Amino acid sequence: MSGESSPAKHYGLHAALIALLAVLAFLLPEYHHGVFARVMVLAVFAMGYNLLFGYAGLLSLGHAMFFSAGLYGAGLTMVHLGWGVLPAFAAGLVAGALLSLAIGFLALRTTGVAFMIVTMMFAQVFYLALFYFGSWTRGDEGLVIAQGQRRLSFAGVDLDLTSPVTRYFAALALFSLVLVVTLAVVRSRFGRVLVAIRENEERTRMLGFDAFANKLAATVLSGVICAAAGAAYAILFGYVGATFASIQYSILPLLWVLLGGAATTLGPLVGTLLMFYLIDSSGDLLKAWLPGWNLSSLGIVGVALVLLILFFPKGILGTVRERWVRWLP
Amino acid sequence: MAFGPHLLLATLEGLVNSAVLALTALGLSLVFGVMRVVNVAHGEFYMLGAVLAWWVASLVSGHPALGFLVALVVSPLIVGAIALASERLVLRRLEYNPESTIVATIGLLYIFQQAALTFYGPEARPVEAPFSYRVLLPWFGYSGYKLAVIAASALLLAGTWYMLTRTKIGLVMRATQYDRETAQAFGIPVTKVYAGVFALGAMLAAVAAVLTVPISQAHYLMGRDPLLLSFIVVIIGGLGSLRGTVIAALLVGLSDGIISVFYTPTLAKIIATLLVAMVLVFRPQGLFGTAAR
Numbered sequence: 001m002s003g004e005s006s007p008a009k010h011y012g013l014h015a016a017l018i019a020l021l022a023v024l025a026f027l028l029p030e031y032h033h034g035v036f037a038r039v040m041v042l043a044v045f046a047m048g049y050n051l052l053f054g055y056a057g058l059l060s061l062g063h064a065m066f067f068s069a070g071l072y073g074a075g076l077t078m079v080h081l082g083w084g085v086l087p088a089f090a091a092g093l094v095a096g097a098l099l100s101l102a103i104g105f106l107a108l109r110t111t112g113v114a115f116m117i118v119t120m121m122f123a124q125v126f127y128l129a130l131f132y133f134g135s136w137t138r139g140d141e142g143l144v145i146a147q148g149q150r151r152l153s154f155a156g157v158d159l160d161l162t163s164p165v166t167r168y169f170a171a172l173a174l175f176s177l178v179l180v181v182t183l184a185v186v187r188s189r190f191g192r193v194l195v196a197i198r199e200n201e202e203r204t205r206m207l208g209f210d211a212f213a214n215k216l217a218a219t220v221l222s223g224v225i226c227a228a229a230g231a232a233y234a235i236l237f238g239y240v241g242a243t244f245a246s247i248q249y250s251i252l253p254l255l256w257v258l259l260g261g262a263a264t265t266l267g268p269l270v271g272t273l274l275m276f277y278l279i280d281s282s283g284d285l286l287k288a289w290l291p292g293w294n295l296s297s298l299g300i301v302g303v304a305l306v307l308l309i310l311f312f313p314k315g316i317l318g319t320v321r322e323r324w325v326r327w328l329p
Numbered sequence: 330m331a332f333g334p335h336l337l338l339a340t341l342e343g344l345v346n347s348a349v350l351a352l353t354a355l356g357l358s359l360v361f362g363v364m365r366v367v368n369v370a371h372g373e374f375y376m377l378g379a380v381l382a383w384w385v386a387s388l389v390s391g392h393p394a395l396g397f398l399v400a401l402v403v404s405p406l407i408v409g410a411i412a413l414a415s416e417r418l419v420l421r422r423l424e425y426n427p428e429s430t431i432v433a434t435i436g437l438l439y440i441f442q443q444a445a446l447t448f449y450g451p452e453a454r455p456v457e458a459p460f461s462y463r464v465l466l467p468w469f470g471y472s473g474y475k476l477a478v479i480a481a482s483a484l485l486l487a488g489t490w491y492m493l494t495r496t497k498i499g500l501v502m503r504a505t506q507y508d509r510e511t512a513q514a515f516g517i518p519v520t521k522v523y524a525g526v527f528a529l530g531a532m533l534a535a536v537a538a539v540l541t542v543p544i545s546q547a548h549y550l551m552g553r554d555p556l557l558l559s560f561i562v563v564i565i566g567g568l569g570s571l572r573g574t575v576i577a578a579l580l581v582g583l584s585d586g587i588i589s590v591f592y593t594p595t596l597a598k599i600i601a602t603l604l605v606a607m608v609l610v611f612r613p614q615g616l617f618g619t620a621a622r
Contacts, residue, residue: 059432061431106610109610113367113427113428113431114613116428117560121602121605124602125602125603128595131595132595132599251435254432254435295447296443299444301439302437302438302439302440302441302442302443303436303439306433306440309423309436310419310422310423310433
């Protein structure tokens with residue numbers, strides 16, 4: 001499907017989006033500038049999730065552990081070992097790769113509902129382990145990474161990652177890289193095998209493809225991308241806490257991808273951005289309309305999930321692709 | 330306290346855990362067994378049961394036993410009605426697709442939590458036990474109410490077992506579980522059975538919650554642990570197997586009680602969760618179940 005369309009159209013669209021985000025860095029007011037930086041990092045998390053859920057059709061309820069593997073891989077090495085930004089980021093990626101390889105190896109023996117429960121349980125183990133090793137992780141309270149450590153110097157350039165502009169462009173760089181990687185994967189033979197597995201695993205196996213190896217590769221790639229998001233989050237925003245490993249952070253990427261459109265390359269960004277602003281703005285609105293109702297993001301997330309799955313299972317870009325823009329990757 | 334009495338106390342606490350857990354897990358197991366729906370919102374039906382029990386008991390004046398008894402009847406009924414509505418409005422529209430229903434029940438989980446937070450508040454509140462008799466053992470006194478919880482749970486489990494295996498309703502439910510299409514062809518109203526089973530599963534969780542409220546308090550986030558433990562029990566016992574569920578509840582409840590008396594609860598939870606994940610990976614039919622057809 002996606003392979004039939006011209007590469008120029010695909011890459012052109014994505015390049016245009018990246019250019020737009022770069023221009024926005026200079027146009028956005030301060031508050032929204034910060035929101036966009038955060039959303040781009042979280043969208044990377046959602047893109048990693050989408051690779052496994054959207055394309056390979058594997059619904060995991062434990063991706064918070066891959067995000068946190070990156071978060072803690074970078075955060076712990078920076079706080080306790082005093083590592084610089086680049087080695088710490090690499091440590092986060094390695095942590096995510098090893099964890100997703102191990103989890104994929106075990107969890108992919110199961111399918112369907114069992115896969116969801118197994119991933120959820122492994123994530124729960126990871127979450128509890130963060131408390132068990134509380135002397136290093138400080139559990140819920142978390143760790144703050146010193147400002148002085150969050151700078152990047154190479155070849156005579158000194159970048160302060162705590163300054164909003166540098167942070168925005170660092171987030172954009174990671175986002176663009178992952179976006180292009182995702183697009184390349186989706187257009188590749190590997191990407192099409194994943195879609196084939198999603199549509200009919202038995203038939204794909206009969207055609208001579210090793211379904212397990214392909215799914216394992218997808219799990220590791222997805223885990224590494226999510227870990228990259230986590231490591232970037234730790235470095236750019238300077239906070240590492242156990243909340244990011246809780247079940248809620250496994251469900252959020254699912255929600256973002258469902259909203260934006262599963263199995264679309266741009267859906268994760270659209271979903272993350274919309275959900276962020278929905279929770280952000282509706283909080284104040286609902287407080288004004290219904291004072292004293294103690295409304296939190298819980299209810300909004302819940303209602304959004306139910307409405308999406310009932311009436312809008314393809315998400316925004318999924319619907320756009322189905323109705324209007326057939327070539328959308 | 331010496332080791333012997335200490336172990337006895339741990340075992341008693343474990344049995345109370347098991348009794349409550351068996352009821353909750355049985356509800357989850359029934360829903361999965363008959364409908365093939367993994368109800369992630371199951372823990373929230375438990376929470377709603379507890380919160381509604383507090384509300385009902387606070388409306389009834391007089392002896393605390395009266396309020397408790399009214400709550401024991403009314404709260405599960407309200408929870409059953411809520412479950413019925415969720416089944417009609419959400420699950421049925423999704424045609425019970427396993428993956429969609431999981432996403433939808435996650436949504437319901439958050440909606441119920443939000444509702445409890447809005448209408449009940451963030452505080453934890455207890456319900457007074459119907460009686461405060463203490464059984465005096467040679468080494469320590471033990472709450473008579475906790476022993477009554479074990480008895481009540483055993484009675485309810487026996488009742489459910491009787492209903493499933495000896496009555497027409499149970500026969501219809503088992504037929505639907507065994508083969509949905511054939512059951513429909515034989516004139517069994519499958520969608521009605523599904524609605525009934527979903528409500529029944531939620532009510533079992535609610536009853537378990539009402540029984541626990543005098544021991545632990547009602548709180549809007551209290552559904553998390555029962556959900557996870559019920560998952561563990563249902564997986565170890567084999568999805569959809571009543572006997573396995575009860576045995577596994579005993580196993581998990583007792584070991585949870587005993588381990589957390591002697592070791593840190595976090596480590597106990599880590600080991601239990603990891604073991605269960607491994608059971609699901611290497612023996613998906615559960616320890617007591619038989620392989621799927």
